[in-house]
Amino acid sequence: MTNATIAPQEKRFIKLTEVIKMTGLSRATIYNYVNVAQFPQYTKVGRATFWEYNEVQNWLDEKLAQRTPKQ
Incomplete structure (x- = not known):
């Protein structure tokens, strides 16, 4: 058995302009x-x-x- 440690994810903060680019929302x-x-x-x-x-x-x-697949 191995004891694998999971490194915590680094927090990365983004501004509104990047959120808009990521989501396409206004x-x-x-x-x-x-x-x-x-x-x-x-x-x-x-x-x-x-x-x-x-x-x-x-x-x-x-x-x-959550997308519904097209039929």
């Missing part, structure tokens, strides 16, 4: 989704707003998994 839609808990929550650092990259990527993966 700024207003992203904030609307956040307000109704349908999108990952952002983090404020001073006046800057950031999202955690893996949370946004996981949200996209969930949306892809």
Whole structure:
């Protein structure tokens, strides 16, 4: 048996412009989704707003998994 250790994933914070590029959603839609808990929550650092990259990527993966295959 081997004792494999899993390295924790590095946190990578991204700004709204990158979230928009990743998702194709508008700024207003992203904030609307956040307000109704349908999108990952952002983090404020001073006046800057950031999202955690893996949370946004996981949200996209969930949306892809929910797709209905064409018949």
